[in-house]
Amino acid sequence: MMKFSVSKLSPEGGRLGVLSDIHQSSEQRHVEVFTPACLMYTRGGSVPHLTLDMVRCLPHQSGIVELTVSSFIEYRETMEGFKDGLAKFVGIPNALTYLAVQDSCKSAAAGYNDKSTVSVWAPSGRFRLNSASFMSFQRAAKSNITEALCDGDTREGCSKKRIQKAVNKTLQFLDEILEENLNAETCQQTEIFGVIEGGDLLSERLRSTKETAKRAVAGFVLDSFGESFMKEETRWKLLEPIIKELPEDKPRMLPQIGEPLDVLLAIENGFDLFSAFYPYQITGKGCALVFSWSDENKKTLNDQTSKSDEIKEGFYIDLNNKRFAEDFSPVLSDCECYCCQHHTKAYINHLLVTKELMAGVLLMSHNIHHYLSYFEAIRQAIKSDTFALMKKHIEEQHMRTDR
Amino acid sequence: MLTPEKSIEIQNSIGADIMMQLDDVVHSLTTGPRVEEAMHRSIRWLDRCIKANKRPDKQNLFAIVQGGLDAKLRTYCVKEMIKRDTPGYAIGGLSGGEDKDHFWRMVTLSTDHLPKGKPRYCMGVGYAIDLVMCCALGVDMFDCVFPTRTARFGCALIDSGQLNLKSITYTCDYEPIDAECPCFTCQNHSRAYLHCIIHEAVSAQLISIHNISFQMRLMERIRQSITEDKFPEFIRSFMRTVYPKKNYPSWLTEALESVNVTLDT
Secondary structure: EEEEEEEEEEOOEEEEEEEOOOOOOOOOOOOOOEEEEEEEOEEEOOOOOHHHHHHHOOOOOOEEEEEEEHHHHHHHHHHHHHHHHHHHOOOOOOEEEEEEOOOOOOOOOOOOOOOOOEEEOOEEEEOOOOOOHHHHHHHHHHOOOEEOOOOOOOOOOOOHHHHHHHHHHHHHHHHHHHHHHHHHOHHOOOOEEEOOOOOOHHHHHHHHHHHHHHHOOOEEEEEEOOOOOHHHHHHHHHHHHHHHHHOOOOOEEEEOOOOOHHHHHHHHHHOEEEEOHHHHHHOOOOOOEEEOOOOOOOOOOOOOOOOOOOOOOOOOEEOOOOHOOOOOOOOOOOOOOHHHHHHHHHHHHHHHHHHHHHHHHHHHHHHHHHHHHHHHHHHHHHHOOOHHHHHHHHHHHHOOOOO | OOOOOHHHHHHHHHHOOOEOOOOOHHHOOOOOHHHHHHHHHHHHHHHHHHOOOOOOOOOOOEEOOOOOOHHHHHHHHHHHHHHHHOOEEOOOOOOOOOHHHHHHHHHHHHHOOOOOOOOOEEOOOOOHHHHHOOOOOOOOEEEEHHHHHHOOEEEEEOOOOOEOOOOHOOOOOOOOOOOOOOHHHHHHOOHHHHHHHHOOOEEEEEHHHHHHHHHHHHHEEEEHHHOOHHHHHHHHHHHHHHHOOOOOHHHHHHHHHHHOHHHHH
């Protein structure tokens, strides 16, 4: 089974860890994942807007790519015919893959899970899965790490009964999946992450956590934790009691959290793995990430058309704004991404105005580059005991960001 | 609204190596006096463009021959524009949905009269067979939105035609678009994969990369066959691939016969 060792427990909160010995095929590179880390978010296996040559240029990649059941479930026939797994099918044979049930970015529609199945939404419509069909899909996908099938349909306001059912069903799926995995041939096995449900009820979250922790899982996922699932105040209060019930030597993933301050809060509480969907959301709005993570690193927004003391930016700038139409400087003056090395804010503004596909390519290449660099900076901050300083710096920018 | 002077002013500031006169284009299916009016106006505007060009030493201004589908008008236009001695000449007013039969006749008429020592640029072409045919008729340069536009609709180009990758035909087709294509897409991805991501923005890029590579390689193959004195052979072989049943359209056989190329029967 996969190994997770904590290399440093920070007095300011958060921990450095190393994931290794992940069950993999001979074609895949041996990877050590240094945490806190984000998994590469994909849609249909591709990083949104980026072809593989652009992806290969990105720094500080964790080495694990996140694939979702929802984007491939309608192509099950394709995958079974291919026989060599999703990583190879997508064109990334060397990458390790993490199979998530739902998309981190977009919650599945509410009310479509029933007693024995969970619904995933593919472009062509709804697919119902139980643990058997889920594992049959997983075997065709050949994912290295797999999030166990879970019922996460516990939006804010749903009944206690519904939440309890979600917890029970998720545990039942987990047991069935663990057994299926155990009985499979070694080459077909996968690392199973157990999923913690429980909606916004602390009692149910704790029950789910304790029960999941009893099972032989390789790691934990805290599901149904994003925006539509619970109030802001509830969210952060839940983390500490949940973490207390989890073993130190297994990684914890929080997939629906991506905003820069939220990431730090989650790490502070002891989470290790995230999904890099946030850059994709920012790109979709025509925005570019410009936040800094320390006073030294404070990247200058070389804005020629406005007075810098008038405009204090938050985490991102909106390149749709007319004020960038004649700004011939890069998004960030010392950023080494493809976009900042070759293009200006004025050009991106023009591409957005003319609705060119290239706008997404440039923005995404910058945004994901920035985000991966942020995670590297977080790891360095924990190492050098400057995490609290970083958090303060991020908090200031959080206050200035329009959400 | 653009004037010839404004058009040239903008093109001078863009700084392109080749720039085009402002012409008065009418739809190729238009008939009546409007066609003649547009042709004469285009000549007058050519003169105004030449006068307005502030960078004749750095930028090459091409004339655009008009005249619709009327042989007399087109001939007159070509002869007048040749007198202006521009660095190159474009064949305009075609590629608008007219009969292929009329299209090739206007192309060949233009190339018959245009000077041999200057580039001839057929605007808005196009499909692979049109590119091959026009080269046979003496055209040197082309431009077209087709390869990238059709890519955005999920269509990949190969010699024998098009692959509509949205179709379920490709769900289990693990081959690349073209096994012999050296482009990034064919080196890294299969038809089945492109089918899976056909609704993602990146699929438009990947298919565009392939389609542009296809067009570039086609032109390279044409040039190579001309260099090796095997161009007629190339044309015959290419058309056999496009029409495996040898049911060539009559406009194609006639156009090629006019330059002494006979297709296989």
